[in-house]
Amino acid sequence: MSDFVKRLSSFREEVFPTHSGLYRKLAREGQQPQALMISCADSRVMPEVITQSGPGELFVCRNAGNIVPPFSTMNGGVSSAIEYAVVALGVRDIIVCGHSDCGAMKGLCNHDLLAPMPNVAAWLRHSQAAYSIVCQAYPESLPERDRVRAVAMENVVIQLDHLRTHPSVAAKLATNDITLHGWFFDIETGEVQVYDGVERRFQVVAGEKPMPVAVTGRATPHIMDDPLMAAE
Numbered sequence: 001m002s003d004f005v006k007r008l009s010s011f012r013e014e015v016f017p018t019h020s021g022l023y024r025k026l027a028r029e030g031q032q033p034q035a036l037m038i039s040c041a042d043s044r045v046m047p048e049v050i051t052q053s054g055p056g057e058l059f060v061c062r063n064a065g066n067i068v069p070p071f072s073t074m075n076g077g078v079s080s081a082i083e084y085a086v087v088a089l090g091v092r093d094i095i096v097c098g099h100s101d102c103g104a105m106k107g108l109c110n111h112d113l114l115a116p117m118p119n120v121a122a123w124l125r126h127s128q129a130a131y132s133i134v135c136q137a138y139p140e141s142l143p144e145r146d147r148v149r150a151v152a153m154e155n156v157v158i159q160l161d162h163l164r165t166h167p168s169v170a171a172k173l174a175t176n177d178i179t180l181h182g183w184f185f186d187i188e189t190g191e192v193q194v195y196d197g198v199e200r201r202f203q204v205v206a207g208e209k210p211m212p213v214a215v216t217g218r219a220t221p222h223i224m225d226d227p228l229m230a231a232e
């Protein structure tokens with residue numbers, strides 16, 4: 001721990017003075033982060049580093065497995081962070097970011113690992129669908145490493161589905177005021193793959209190409225398209 005104490009002093013004395021103006025502004029005016037990022041708690045996945053974000057730019061919620069419990073099954077930290085980011089801060093983008101070599105996804109693939117961790121096991125039920133998809137739809141011969149990777153990617157898509165069940169998110173999607181993104185960070189290469197909701201696959205984003213998105217809002221509520229509604 002003494003290492004961290006030294007680093008605290010170094011931050012206060014060497015790093016902070018060069019950004020003191022920004023911190024003072026943020027303290028005075030409050031935060032207006034551009035996006036909410038829901039990522040794994042894994043120490044190798046650092047949202048601010050990956051996105052090169054500074055103070056005040058990214059609202060972050062981290063947990064084991066970058067999970068978003070569906071609305072109402074759990075009234076907890078993740079749901080509250082989402083609601084606050086969307087309603088109070090008005091973020092216009094939410095990113096769910098999974099990653100390679102994820103311990104939570106390894107637990108899903110090997111339930112014996114979860115035996116001494118009943119809380120983790122219960123939490124990972126929110127990702128069970130990702131595991132089931134890989135069991136049913138992927139080749140049985142898939143090597144363990146690739147299986148874990150596939151579960152982690154499917155898990156990002158499942159959690160995006162869960163996000164849409166949150167009323168604050170659903171309402172902003174209905175008015176086209178929010179966009180959902182699914183990312184996958186590869187620890188070994190530093191590469192981020194982005195989920196394309198139209199093509200339904202992850203792809204590497206390069207250069208000036210526009211970034212694909214997972215879920216976009218729509219300006220007209222679904223029911224307005226109903227011919228019976230239009231006739232009245």
Ligand SMILES: [Zn+2]
Nearest residue numbers: 040042102103
């Ligand atoms: Zn992880």
